[in-house]
Amino acid sequence: MKRSIKYFLSIGLIMIIxxxxxxxxxxxxxxNVYNWGDYIDPDVIKEFEKEFxxxxxxxxxxxxxxxxxxxxxGGTSYDVAFPSDYMIERMIDEGLLEKxxxxxxxxxxxxxxxxxxxxxxPNNEYSVPYMWGTVGIIYNKNLVDDVVDSWNILxxxxxxxxxxxxxxxxxxxxxxxxxxGYSMNSRDRKELEEAKEELIKxxxxxxxxxxxxxxxxxxxxxxALAVVWSGDAVAMIRENENLEYVIPxxxxxxxxxxxxxxxxxxxxxxxxxxxxxxxxxxxxxxxTDYIGYSTTNYKALEYLPEDIVxxxxxxxxxxxxxxxxxxxxxxxxxxxxxxIWLEIKAxx
Amino acid sequence: MRMKWTSYPYILWMIxxxxxxxxxxxxxxxxxxxxxxIKNLQFTLDNFKRFLDxxxxxxxxxSISLALKSTAITLLLGYPMAMxxxxxxxxxxxxMILLFVIPMWMNFLLRTYAWLTxxxxxxxxxxxxxxxxxxxxxxxxxxxxxxxxxxxxxxxxMVLPIYSVLIKIDKxxxxxxxxxxxxxxxxFSRVTFxxxxxxxxxxITMVFMPAVSTFVISRLLGGGQYMLIGNLVEQxxxxxxxxxxxxxxxxxxxxxxxxxxxxxxxxxxxxGEGGRLW
Amino acid sequence: MVGRILRRIYTFSIFxxxxxxxxxxxxxxxxxxxxxxxxxxxxxxxxxxxFKDVEVLKALYYTLLIAVLSSIxxxxxxxxxxxxxxxxxxxxxxxxxxxxxxxxxxxxxxxAVSLMTLFRFLRIEFGFITMLLSHIxxxxxxxxxxxxxxxxxxxxxxxxxxxxxxxxxxxxxxxxVIPEIMPGIVTGALxxxxxxxxxxxxxxxxxxxxxxxxxxxxFSMARRGINPVINALSTLMFAGLLVLLLIINSRSSKSxxxxxxxx
Numbered sequence: 001m002k003r004s005i006k007y008f009l010s011i012g013l014i015m016i017i018x019x020x021x022x023x024x025x026x027x028x029x030x031x032n033v034y035n036w037g038d039y040i041d042p043d044v045i046k047e048f049e050k051e052f053x054x055x056x057x058x059x060x061x062x063x064x065x066x067x068x069x070x071x072x073x074g075g076t077s078y079d080v081a082f083p084s085d086y087m088i089e090r091m092i093d094e095g096l097l098e099k100x101x102x103x104x105x106x107x108x109x110x111x112x113x114x115x116x117x118x119x120x121x122p123n124n125e126y127s128v129p130y131m132w133g134t135v136g137i138i139y140n141k142n143l144v145d146d147v148v149d150s151w152n153i154l155x156x157x158x159x160x161x162x163x164x165x166x167x168x169x170x171x172x173x174x175x176x177x178x179x180x181g182y183s184m185n186s187r188d189r190k191e192l193e194e195a196k197e198e199l200i201k202x203x204x205x206x207x208x209x210x211x212x213x214x215x216x217x218x219x220x221x222x223x224a225l226a227v228v229w230s231g232d233a234v235a236m237i238r239e240n241e242n243l244e245y246v247i248p249x250x251x252x253x254x255x256x257x258x259x260x261x262x263x264x265x266x267x268x269x270x271x272x273x274x275x276x277x278x279x280x281x282x283x284x285x286x287x288t289d290y291i292g293y294s295t296t297n298y299k300a301l302e303y304l305p306e307d308i309v310x311x312x313x314x315x316x317x318x319x320x321x322x323x324x325x326x327x328x329x330x331x332x333x334x335x336x337x338x339x340i341w342l343e344i345k346a347x348x
Numbered sequence: 349m350r351m352k353w354t355s356y357p358y359i360l361w362m363i364x365x366x367x368x369x370x371x372x373x374x375x376x377x378x379x380x381x382x383x384x385x386i387k388n389l390q391f392t393l394d395n396f397k398r399f400l401d402x403x404x405x406x407x408x409x410x411s412i413s414l415a416l417k418s419t420a421i422t423l424l425l426g427y428p429m430a431m432x433x434x435x436x437x438x439x440x441x442x443x444m445i446l447l448f449v450i451p452m453w454m455n456f457l458l459r460t461y462a463w464l465t466x467x468x469x470x471x472x473x474x475x476x477x478x479x480x481x482x483x484x485x486x487x488x489x490x491x492x493x494x495x496x497x498x499x500x501x502x503x504x505x506m507v508l509p510i511y512s513v514l515i516k517i518d519k520x521x522x523x524x525x526x527x528x529x530x531x532x533x534x535x536f537s538r539v540t541f542x543x544x545x546x547x548x549x550x551x552i553t554m555v556f557m558p559a560v561s562t563f564v565i566s567r568l569l570g571g572g573q574y575m576l577i578g579n580l581v582e583q584x585x586x587x588x589x590x591x592x593x594x595x596x597x598x599x600x601x602x603x604x605x606x607x608x609x610x611x612x613x614x615x616x617x618x619x620g621e622g623g624r625l626w
Numbered sequence: 627m628v629g630r631i632l633r634r635i636y637t638f639s640i641f642x643x644x645x646x647x648x649x650x651x652x653x654x655x656x657x658x659x660x661x662x663x664x665x666x667x668x669x670x671x672x673x674x675x676x677f678k679d680v681e682v683l684k685a686l687y688y689t690l691l692i693a694v695l696s697s698i699x700x701x702x703x704x705x706x707x708x709x710x711x712x713x714x715x716x717x718x719x720x721x722x723x724x725x726x727x728x729x730x731x732x733x734x735x736x737x738a739v740s741l742m743t744l745f746r747f748l749r750i751e752f753g754f755i756t757m758l759l760s761h762i763x764x765x766x767x768x769x770x771x772x773x774x775x776x777x778x779x780x781x782x783x784x785x786x787x788x789x790x791x792x793x794x795x796x797x798x799x800x801x802x803v804i805p806e807i808m809p810g811i812v813t814g815a816l817x818x819x820x821x822x823x824x825x826x827x828x829x830x831x832x833x834x835x836x837x838x839x840x841x842x843x844x845f846s847m848a849r850r851g852i853n854p855v856i857n858a859l860s861t862l863m864f865a866g867l868l869v870l871l872l873i874i875n876s877r878s879s880k881s882x883x884x885x886x887x888x889x
Contacts, residue, residue: 376743455844468852
């Protein structure tokens with residue numbers, strides 16, 4: 001018995017020494033990055049670490065909402081985060097973001113003009129564009145024999161148990177609002193109630209509400225139809241040729257994910273270095289190639305293979321996108337959105 | 349030997365890390381206002397009132413009914429198993445119990461993940477089903493999958509306590525009953541079963557408690573369509589950020605569990621002996 | 627006779643139910659494709675990928691580090707606490723024991739959010755420290771609960787006799803009491819270790835930037851879909867578990883078979 005205790009203690013000691021010599025012992029500056037799952041080429045992080053002789057703590061989130069809560073509540077200080085349009089608006093309003101020193105980010109000039117000065121952050125005082133895209137339906141040609149051109153197909157009972165929805169409240173409610181012909185930024189209780197009823201009606205047909213696993217499920221042909229972000233569609237089509245991406249005719253959401261510096265971070269200057277680094281053309285190209293999303297960095301396009309640059313999924317022409325809306329922060333209506341989403345999820 | 353003082357460090361620890369945190373969520377549950385300073389909090393019972401809304405009561409009811417179902421199934425499956433093992437010879441018995449414990453030591457997430465690969469539309473079970481000439485079944489992302497996940501994860505919690513009570517039953521009692529002419533069914537219903545009740549109660553609480561508060565099984569095997577009470581707490585704390593309401597739900601959940609424990613403890617006459625926790 | 631066969635079949639099916647998923651996981655960790663139903667030939671590539679995966683390795687490191695540290699600290703605090711509680715008068719003993727039971731009885735998620743609230747309240751940066759503190763907190767009660775029965779079994783007059791013979795209280799503690807309750811201490815330490823390795827819920831709410839454990843990593847991987855790397859990881863963990871069990875078993879097989887229970 002005594003012997004085993006001694007072993008136990010000595011293992012502990014070795015591990016403590018190990019910790020001191022590897023992790024905390026080094027005086028390298030660390031950068032806490034907070035990004036969506038599957039949203040960067042991991043080698044890019046390694047390269048940044050090497051070039052600037054720093055350590056990057058890379059953390060992921062699944063939706064804008066959980067990212068917002070963890071930044072708002074504090075407790076962990078992130079140096080760089082990647083929220084979307086409406087969330088950036090909310091974070092600016094609530095004073096959660098640092099102003100970015102544009103002089104430190106010369107590569108801002110690589111960004112295409114149409115992604116700058118957008119409504120949620122005029123003058124880009126707080127955010128630097130990263131990726132953009134649309135929301136649409138991806139479907140498996142072998143499993144769907146109807147024409148897919150409308151959100152209505154997600155309510156078609158023929159595909160019961162084969163439909164995947166996004167586990168993200170804004171996106172799913174937007175789909176229902178668009179199906180009904182309303183604005184996806186609706187601030188009308190009646191319209192939102194109707195959207196809720198639609199989603200509850202749809203629930204028996206839905207296979208699952210998913211996040212990143214949508215890729216695995218669609219590529220593995222576990223489901224026939226899914227609501228996805230365009231970049232994920234690119235990645236999926238690359239792995240399974242039977243898949244096709246469609247932007248429904250009722251219109252869709254045009255979204256932008258930008259890089260921001262949350263207040264409370266410890267390394268603002270390093271964070272700006274990182275944002276600048278991410279906008280080097282070849283680095284932006286590598287990220288784009290790896291994750292499949294559409295870059296906002298026009299100089300990166302030169303480094304990308306033809307099939308990506310010409311992809312209609314990733315870089316659709318304006319007429320192909322049709323009518324689009326950009327999400328706005330619901331502000332005082334947020335509670336209504338939260339409640340509706342909860343009711344949909346709790347419905348049996 | 350009286351050495352009370354050796355427990356003082358722990359008492360301090362307990363106050364900081366057990367008492368204060370619970371006091372904090374109790375405080376948050378009966379207040380509203382931005383967190384950060386106690387000064388800004390205002391007393392209210394709205395968080396509890398809000399829970400009385402049918403949609404939240406539904407969530408509570410679904411969680412309870414799923415947990416009850418999984419408890420019933422584990423009891424039905426586990427009791428015979430415990431009896432079979434208890435009747436084996438000591439050496440064999442220990443091996444069998446060890447075999448029961450090994451999967452329990454495997455990471456809980458991995459055990460749940462295992463079913464994810466088995467139940468999928470193109471998973472192994474459906475592969476066999478198709479090979480046999482049937483149409484593939486919808487196995488995952490429904491009630492059944494969540495229930496299966498619970499039963500699979502918690503079955504050992506039911507078998508082990510029942511088993512440990514069964515092996516302690518005095519053999520001579522059974523022999524005496526048999527000598528007095530009782531048949532097997534009578535022996536079971538009049539002797540074995542009543543004596544094993546403490547084990548059953550421990551088993552029930554040990555299965556019901558984690559089942560009612562889980563959010564992982566419902567998340568992974570329920571495909572995001574299941575809002576159980578555990579998911580509701582997770583959602584309020586991590587996604588919505590309404591800590592006041594989240595705290596109120598936690599308090600309700602805690603009260604519910606402690607009440608259940610108190611009631612079962614009342615039934616548990618042989619407290620302390622049969623009621624071992626693991 | 628029929629009864630025996632039925633019993634055999636029943637036993638077999640229950641064990642099949644318990645082990646089939648694990649065996650499938652293990653088998654498919656050697657499968658040469660991402661497919662979850664079809665066998666496509668033997669490969670080690672998922673293991674190679676596993677060892678290249680920095681995330682997993684880091685998580686493994688933190689899992690073990692936290693498990694070792696939290697089990698050592700909680701065993702030390704818990705042992706002294708148990709001795710102290712044992713010597714307490716009635717009422718305060720009852721209060722302490724009931725409070726001690728709280729983390730055991732409370733649903734994990736309540737313990738988790740209450741600790742999270744505390745850390746946010748105290749403005750402690752989430753990370754290694756918060757995770758370690760919360761693991762110690764949920765481990766100590768189990769350590770105490772496994773030591774107290776041994777104290778009850780101990781002869782009360784043993785330590786008194788030692789002190790009568792001139793031993794200081796500390797000496798008596800070290801030379802008489804601790805050896806007497808050693809089996810309980812070891813059980814408690816092992817229990818704390820396994821609880822810590824296995825914990826998901828409490829760590830999930832109290833993790834911080836750059837610090838996760840295996841459970842959290844598996845959860846976030848599983849949320850991204852089926853990944854044979856997880857299968858490879860499970861196989862290694864299962865093998866590790868078996869080795870650990872064999873070691874423990876050969877060291878204490880005697881005491882186990884005498885007591886007739888495992889933990």
